[in-house]
Amino acid sequence: MNWKPAPYPWPDGHRAGACFTVDVDATAPWLWQHRTGLPRGIAALEHRQYGRRRGLPRLIEMLGRLDLRATFFVPGVVAEEHPGLLPGLVERGHEVALHGYYHELVSETTDAQFTESLEASIALFEAQIGARPAGFRSPAWEMTPHMLAELRRFALWDSSLMGHDHPYRLDGVTEVPVRWENDDAIFFKFLGPGDNPPHSETEVGARWTREAAAQVRDGGLFMLTVHDWISGRAARVDMLEDLLVPLCQAESIWTATCGEIAAHHQSVTGFEYHARPIVPINERTGHG
Ligand SMILES: [Zn+2]
Known part of the structure; x- marks a missing residue:
């Protein structure tokens, strides 16, 4: 048992990585949820439309600053x-990557549907930005073994799993890991009575600041995930800016896109794993 793994080799002498997604x-999730028929109410739809109308522009402005x-x-x-969306993001120097066609939930789709959705998304990205997307x-x-095989087929990196503090390879796919605790939805997503009240920006900002400091100390990747319609509100963008400014200024931290981190990982050896090395209990012969 290797109790102290080798430090991850970040490029150019950096001690840790940070990535904003x-x-x-x-x-899309609303359309998928109501794919067999739209509901009478439009409130949730309007809530989500806020993202493109106001939330996304506010996030883009903050990133520009x-x-x-x-x-x-x-x-x-x-x-x-929104055919101007992908070209507009690319024009501003940002990276765009795949996220399903209708934001189909894996538990509600077949392998064949996943493949169909992936191929349609890639074709659409290619048509709109003139280049094949590199990540998913x-x-x-x-995630499923079929999805991993399809990501391999299209040479896509992935950013959906939580198996390490820094990039790794799972069944040949480069993984730029995420974390639920660094996702705004679990703290802020509120769609009406019955949902948990949203946490305060101050509390979440303090929590993420501590997470970032701990990841940097341990040489990991601080990966943050927000949603246009959730975190695009004014006070939340203020909080994000306060959190990100010191990370951007620290010389020891490599701030990069997922694609840049995945590309760097191509030159890193080790940190390779397999998704299913284990035998289920009902196929084992006994204890030990
Ligand atoms: Zn999503």
Whole structure:
């Protein structure tokens, strides 16, 4: 048992990495949820429309002030309905990557549907930005062996799993890991009575500041995930800016897009794992 793993080799003498990502889910999860028929109410839809109308521009302005390039994961249907979105993000120096076509939940789709959605999303990105996307993030961060095989087939990196503090390779796919605790949805997503009240920006900012400091100390990757319609509100963007400014200024931290981090990982050896090395209990012969 190796109790003290080798430190991760960040480039250019950096001690740690930081990455800011926006999942531009917009109306896609709502469309998927109501795929067999739209509900009478439009409140949740309006809530989500806020992201593209106001939240996303506010996040883009904030990133511009920090001169920070981010990775935006965009479902196909969102790009299709807003054809200026992907080119506009790329023009500002940001990276765009795949996030399902209708933000299909893995638990509600077949392998064949996943492949169809992936191929359609890639074709749409190619048509809109003239280049093949290099990365993928799974809606709701679920993954299957079939999905990993398809990501390998298209040479895509992934950013959906939580198996390490820094980039690693899973069944040959480069993984730029995420964390639920560094996702705004679990703290701020509130769609009405019955949902937990949103946490305060002050509390979440303090928590993420501490997470970032601990990850930097341990030489890991501080990966933050926000959503256009959730974190694009004024006070939340203020909080994000306060959090990100010192990370951008620290010379010891490499702030980079997911794609840059994945590309760097191509030259790193080790940190290779397999998704299913284990035998289920019902196929084992006995204890020990
Ligand atoms: Zn999403």
